[in-house]
Amino acid sequence: MNVITLTEAVAGRPELVGGKAAGLGELIRSGERVPDGFCLTTAAHERGVIPEREVAEAYAALGGGPVAVRSSATAEDLPFASFAGIQATLLDVDGVDALHDAIGKCWNSLHGERAVAYREANGVDQETVRMAVVVQRMVDAAVAGVLFTANPVTGRRTEMVVDAAPGLGTGVVDGTAAADHYVLDGTGYDDRGCLTPAQLAELHRAGERIAAHFGPPQDIEWAFDGDGTLWLLQSRPITTLFPLPPPTDRPQPRIYLEFGHVQGMLRPVTPMGMSALRVILAGILGSFGIRAELVDIGGRLYADLTDLVRDPATRKRLVKLMAVDFGPRAQAVVAHILTDPRFAPVPGRRSGSAGFGPALRTAPRAVAGIVAALARPEAARVRLFAEIDQLRQRAAAGPAGLGTAAERLDFVEAQDPSTRYDRIIWPVVAGILTAALPAELLKGVASQAELNTVLGGMPHNVTIEMDLALWRLAERAGAHRELLGTTPPAELAERYRAGTLPEIGLAAFLDSYGHRAAAEVDLGVPRWAEDPTPVFAAIANYLRVTDPEQAPDRRFARAAAEAEATLAELVSRARRRRPVRGRLAGFLLRRARVLAGLREAGKFAGLYPLRESRRQLLLAGAELVDGGRLDSADDIMFLTLAEARSAVRDGVDQRALVARRRETYQRELRRRHVPVALLSDGTDVEAALAPTAATAADALRGVGAAAGTVTGPARVVLDPATARVEPGEILVAPTTDPGWTPLFLTAGGLVTETGAPMAHGPTVAREYGIPAVICVPGATDTIRTGQVITVDGAAGTVTVHREGT
Template identity: 70%
Template sequence: MHVIALSEATADMVDLVGGKAAGLGELIRRGERVPEGFCVTAEAHRLGVIPQAEIVAAYERLGAGPVAVRSSATAEDLPDASFAGQQDTVLNVTGTTELLAAIGKCWDSLHSARATAYRDAREIDHSTVRMAVVVQRMVTPAVAGVLFTANPLTGRRDEMAVDAAPGLGTAVVDGAATVDHYVLDGVARDAEGCLTPAHLAELRATGEWVQGHFGSPQDVEWAIDGDGVLWLLQSRPITSLFPLPPETGKPLPRVYLEFGHVQGMLQPVTPMGMSTLRSQISAMLASLGVRVEIIDIGGRLYGDLTDLARSRSSRKRLVKLLAVDFGPRAQAVMQHVLADPRFAVTTVSAERGAAQGAASLRTAGRAVVGILRALARPDAARIRMFQAVEQMRVRSAAPADLRTAADRLRFLEARDADDDSADAIMWPIVTGMLAAALPASLLKGVATPDEIHTVLGGMPHNVTIEMDLALWRLAQNAGDHRQLLLDTAPDELAARYLRGTLPDVGMAGFLDAYGHRGVAEVDLGVPRWAEDPTPVFAALANYLRVTDPRQGPDQRFQRAAATAEAALDELVRRARRRRPVRGTMAGFLLRRARSLAGLREAGKFAGLYPLRETRRQLLLIGADLHAAGLLEQPDDIMFLTLDEAHASVHDSVDHRATIASRRAVHRRELRRRTVPVALLSDGTDVEAALPVAPAVDGTLTGVGASAGRVTGPARVVHDPATAHVEPGEVLVAATTDPGWTPLFLTAGALVTETGAIMAHGPTVAREYGIPAVICVPDATRTISTGQLVTVDGAAGTVTVH
């Protein structure tokens, strides 16, 4: 079948007619006004010969007048890949010679540089893609444009957006002309520009019908001819929208804050990781007297803060509480939410707030004891904490008598937390964070934030710093293996290590201590370094490129520590002269911070031991289910929940179809580069509603998180596993977690899109004495690798030269 009428194309014929033709065929068969036409199928493209006779016959049936010739690839207009503008469209084609040439041009555009790059970015196999071509009678529009049935800028599903311009719609989609922009929110307004109120009403009604038919928000190209008739030229899914929060049955609207970036993780969490993390985070917050439900939105961890926002007691301190771990972007969006009358205090929330207050009082006694003990005897508190960490490591190991999948599952389902160990670990960390955070208000007008950041640099007792320095020592001892580690690809080194064919470079000792770590390490579904040490070998190669001993991380850390101690002494002397009482208090807290704040990483480090064992047992269960024919591969179990795994183990339930669907969604979400800081239940990206400060002279504004000023070439990194960072380069990333920190040892400065001053990345940056600016919106897209940039940690700016 080489040529078919457009009206014959259906949604299940994408492999034959491509996404565009399938969508148009659906619209025609449902009665929408679509220009008549035909489709040259992907089968003709597969054969590689244009079926001239069939095309000419179909063209003559159209009347042989002007036509539009549009690409319709089989990997186009899909739910996760629109291919907008990636392949060619030729308008006002007249005559068979021009028509055949236009079809050939569309075929050729399948292999254009931009289309190839687009497929590469979405991991679409080039060999599987074919090109169908749509030929339609040409509409001569008086006005044309694009209708989005959900607002693509704010994410709101109850708003539509229209861009329109006189003449051909290419002026709109190509960005070649000034367009009129309309937001349709159901409120009647006098229309200005090229569309009348009647036009807008008809577009809104059409959009509601089209979205209802396809079951998802649509990007619709349209044209209105000289007689005022509306024609639909294309309808495809809007692929950029972040998924809607799930229905909860609770009063609307609701507000959700993204929690994953606190752990330096914006990638989607696997379903098994999500099922454990949701309960763990809720339990951790409950231990602090805060009740927050964790919601899965787009595979990310969002906390439902609605009740806290509507509670009179909680809302007063909510914005301040977000400063420590969530940072200024989260604070800004929450201030906006609290000013919204829809989130005013309610009686129900007040009652819930009272209940939370009671829980907080129960927690307060333990907190007071733990914090006072740590303040009074920080060294003893630190010793107790590391003893508790070691106990957690030992207790996390599974008993040796687990034989069957059912045994392993019972072990996992029966695990619980030890409250005494949790207290021994939690309160010294909380004390250190408070001791680091409180002096800023005590020293207001006496010390700048930059000076306080300096005092908090080079902090001892940080397990992540100790890990990075251990890897540095491994690099220093590479000896005869130095060139091997530099010249061999990290993934090949990892494979050789796991096969046992790599010379002894000291990796076994490092992984014995730190192999339970990794990027996005709180997700059970992500391999640990012990399973795949590729990122460790990549970092090792970066260290071996450092030739100046003064740039070695050991010396950088020692300099940062010495600078911090000297700055602390000077700051305390100055503060005591100007404000004796406050100066004394601030000095005491800062000294306690230097003794305890470095422990911040230890809680997560300890929690990774039981996670490692849980993952190991799950993979063994997965192997059994794979052997029983219930899983395609053992690690498919990470795309189930614990309850679903239970059903497979005990009732032989086959979840393979579910797993395949979830893996596809997970792959799609892995490609998403931006994740909203906060969402409303209607899909609104709250940050999109905030005013944006204009950039001046190439200067990007964020928040200074580590002192210093450095100029160097940028290195934009999305995946640390194979990142090559030359000494002195400025590391630019969406976010970072402890798995990224080995890259800091060679970086000259750090720039991130998210974060908080006390989060992992800035903390480690301070301790190495490298400047850091966080919360720079769209940094990874605004800055390109190789561009010269200046990072000013005091001013909180990044200047692109």
């Protein structure tokens, strides 16, 4: 079957007709007006020879004359990859010979450089892709363009967006034409530009019909001919939209805040990991008397803040509450929402609190623990690490008597990751408070950059100690520099597991830190002890440091010395200008030098029981593999506990469900932008805000999080597992968590797209004394590896230098 009419193009058989033809066939079957045409199927492409007679007959059946010839690959117009403009489209093709030539160009475009790179970026198997070709009668367009049935910039599903220009729509699609831009919400239509209000209304109605038919929001190409008749030329899913929040019967609209960037994590969480995270956060919030609905949106954890926003009492404190962990981007979003009349306070409304009981029960312990830590910080620190060591020993011993998958699932479900560890949590809270409060006390006396310097080189930080331990390991492994520096990290990891690598002390390092990883709060993520590939990548980076002054331990020592000197100068200055506040600020900052480094300890401790839960789940998964209900042991991480129980108890085969979820997970791993906050209609609140003007030409604005200025080549890193960062390069990343921090030891500076000044990444950057600017929107897209940039941690700017400057 080489040639079929578009009416025969079946959506259920994209492997024969490709994505574009399948979409056109669906439009025709739904009653929409589509130019007549035919499809040269993938069967012809597989043979490699154009069936000239069949093509000529189909062309003659159209009446000859000008036609549009467009690619319709099997990997085109997918829900996650549009291939817009990537493969060939040829217009006004006239005559059989020209048609044959155009078909050949479409076939050749399948293996063009851009198409190959796009498929690779979207995880599409290059070997399985085939090309069909759509041939349609040309529309004599008076005006044409594109219609998005949801706003592609803000994500708002209640708006449609139209871009239009006179004549053919190619200039609108490829961005070369000056297009008239319309935003339609169904309440009225502009009488301006190249479209009339009646045409805009017709497009809006068509968008409603097509979106209802296909389900997902659509990207539609259209044209009005000289008679004013609307023709639809293509419909495909909008691939860039972030998923909608789950449906709810609670009052609309609702506002959801993303939690992952607090932990320096924007990648999706596995379903099993999401289950654990929800329990952890619900327990922590509940202990303080707060009940917040936690929801999974696109594999990320969001909290429904609507009730808190509408509560007259809590809304007053929300912006300040965002400062410590959620950061300035979240603050800006919440400040904007508080001005939105749809979220106006409701008199008498109570927020989603769990009542004052839990908070009142917690308060005495909190006060006692914080006061004790402030009074005797060294003793509090000793007790904290003793508690962590006991927790480690208990987790290492493992549960006794677990022999079946059902028993292992019972064990995991019985774990309470939110269990209160008073000896751990309250010294950590005390450290956070002592680091945060002096900024208010020293307003007008000390700059934020000076305070950031005081918080550098902080002792007792388990993440810093981990990084320095890895540095010392690399120093001792110098004799194997060639092997460790030139062999791919994944190959080194495989050889380590096989026992064929020289002894470098890695086993001892993993014994202490093997329960860590990037995105380590996700139960479904392998730990370094399971896959040490990222550790070998970090060792290779360290072995490239040849300047003794750039050695991480020396940099840390310099940061500590500068912190102590700055602290002494600040206290002296503050006492002269504000005696009472100066003394209090000095007391807090000195305590911060002992306690603030403990911030990482709470999470570090919690990873031990998570590791044991993961081990038990993998053992349960292995049993399910033996029973034919999973394909691999780690498939269990793509189930919830309830679904795993169904497989164990009822024999449910979960392999198809896991395959679908793995596909979705891999797609979400490639997503570059995760909204800080979402509305229930899909609006990315931050994207809807007016853009902030740059401070100077070529300058990107962010938030200074670690003092200092550095100029150097950028290194854009999206995955730390195998990243190479040369000494002095400036690390540019979407976000960072403790699993990223080994890269900091060779980096000259840090730029991230999200975060908060007291979050993991900026905290560690201060420890090493490397300048850091966080919350720079789109940094990994704007900055390219190798570009020379200047990071100013005081001004909060990143300047991209033009070549030659």
